[in-house]
Amino acid sequence: MRYLLGFVTCSLLVLGTLKAQTPKNSSATDIYHAIEKLNFLGTALFIAAHPDDENTRLIAYLANNVKARTAYLSLTRGDGGQNLIGPELRELLGVLRTQELLAARRVDGGEQFFSRANDFGYSKQPGETLEIWNKEAILGDVVRTIRTFKPDVIINRFDHRTPGTTHGHHTSSAMLSFEAFDLANDANAYPEQLKMTDIWQPKRLFFNTSWWFYGSQEKFKAADKTNLLHMDVGTYYPMLGKSNNEIASLASSQHLCQGFGRLSTRGSEDEYIELLKGDLPKDKSNLFDGIDTTWKRVDGGEQIGDILYKVQENFNFKDPTVHIPELLKAYNLLQGISDVHWKELKTEELTTIIFAISGLHLEAFTQTAYTNPGQEVEVNVQALNRSDIDIKLKSVFINDQKVAIDNEALKNNNLVTKKVDLNIPSSTDYTSPYWLIEKGTLGTYKVSNTDLIGKPETPRAFNAKFLVNINSTLIPITRPVVYKYAKPDKGEIYQPFEIVPEA
Structure with a gap:
């Protein structure tokens, strides 16, 4: 079905996607960084309600320090907010903020997903939010994202246990994530999704807490931290020439219409996450502790890993082309593995590396x-x-x-x-x-083509x-x-x- 608003929104789409269309030129350092990520088989999903709710420090840390495939699921596109830089509001503002989130992810190294939930404005209670959103539909979208993205760990930005203390959208995002954690592995839940993907069980669910959620720094210092993990996300990346905090500040500053441009920060930065479901890692600075993130987790992957770990260990920064024969050998082995998820994901990553090395x-x-x-x-x-x-x-x-x-x-x-x-x-x-092609409700976009949901x-x-x-x-x-x-x-x-x- 055609939609005349497409003509109106073209200008917004163009403004937001100029950098995305420009070919990326990769240095030897960029290629090495990509090989490090190629050799880490772990995935993290951050979930919240709106554009600007994401913790860019933690996303950047997971993507660039841990090397995990990391994504942010924003349940809404921010249609209900205000606009610092132009006259666009409601649907057009949602289009603009979508592009700003994608720009932020290009900076911090994450990926971006959405649900069909519409930001209808401020809501005091999650009960009201979930009724207007159509809870079953949006819960299904969260389940779908978990099943397709297949995260090992999920991190909620908000606390599902404190309804009424913050925006109803915020609490609802955490409540839906908490419920979807187990439903994603239930074949009886949203069985129509299983035509396109498989069930999936994440290993751990966390809440990205801080002293703010405790009311004061004094209360947080006195709190029981048995189930809390602690990381210093202020690390410096010599090969990138930036600290994690600088990357995070640049990412947040992509939220132009929300006025989120900010000064870069540097130095140590404490980040805390509370375990909600799953087993508590022995190493409380590592979300993936005890989870196999090596090539051994894939049937037939050990031989591929033997090749790619050596390439990483002996990487030639002056002439990366010397690694092409080994990378092609790994590519051909990768085509023979039976795990479709890892095959498709790592084939795309490896193809990008091979083409970057050749300057193609x-x-x-x-x-x-x-x-x-x-x-x-x-x-x-x-x-x-x-x-x-x-x-x-x-x-x-x-x-x-x-x-x-x-x-x-x-x-x-x-x-x-x-x-x-x-x-x-x-x-x-x-x-x-695609989410504006058909008329939706106050709280939910209508998307008839289910293959597009989440994109x-x-x-x-x-x-x-x-x-x-x-x-x-x-x-x-x-x-x-x-x-x-x-x-x-x-x-x-x-x-x-x-x-x-x-x-």
Whole structure:
């Protein structure tokens, strides 16, 4: 179903996704950091109610120090708040804040999820909130996120035991998380989800507490801390040239419309989390203590780990290309494991590392910002190998349309460019936030396509699918079709390629 608001919101989508569209250039340090994360098989999910509720210090610490795959599930998109930087309110504000959360995650290293809950404004009690939200629907969204993301540990930002002491949305987010922790592993709960994912049981559930929740620092000092874990999240990363607190401050400062720009902080920073469910770690500074986060947790993964741990241990910062043969060996072994979740996740990470090491640049771009359904637009496809590695571009498709490339050799630093006239089917939907396509209720967005529930954005309509042959190993990778242009006062700019109604 098409939605005319898509035309109105295009400008907001463009403003928020410029950096997301720009190709990332990775240094040897970035690549090494990615290999460290590749070799940590542990996952953490942070849950709260609104944009700006997330603890960027803890998310940055888990993503960059622990190396865990880390995400923030914000139950709402912040439609009910105020706007410091523009006139957008309600739905348009939610679109804006969605992009600000994605910008924050690009800084702190986390991922982003949402439920269908609508921020309808301030609520005093969780009972009122859950009634307006439709508790069963939003609880199902939390269960769905846990089942698909498969976290080992879940961290609530708020306390489920203190209704009426804070915003009803806040308490509700914790209550839903507490209930979903066990429901995610119950095949009788939301069985329709099991067509697309499996049941999952997280190992531990925590509450990210602090002295504030105790009323004063004095009360917190006197409190029983038996079930509390303590971490100093103010660590400094020499390879990144930043401290964890500096990264967290930069991430929080992406919340522009909420006025969250703040000074960077440095030095030690205590963070406390209280165990709510699961076993208490023996090492009270490590959320993952006792959980296997090595390649051994995957059937057939030990052989892959033997290769990748050696690459990490002996990483060549001056010439990372020497690791390509071993990385390709690990890639081929990875394709043979039976665990679909880890196979897909680690294949994507490893592909990104291999392409970064080779300096392989692949993109597909138009010279027009938008077009209409039923039209035709010229797309430029470019491929560049910036190494001496044997790389061939076997094929390129934009959706189902083939580009005139057939096993073309990519010689070092020789740019290959092809043009294709892309047909835009008349049935193509307009670019629009998927959660606004249909009219929802006061408390809940309506999303008929259940595959989209939880995603931060609507997937791009047109993507270039490259099939690359590196040293006789075929590796697929997908890039969105983007709009690329230059402005005299800005230089090169990337932004999304949009499908809009005719004016």
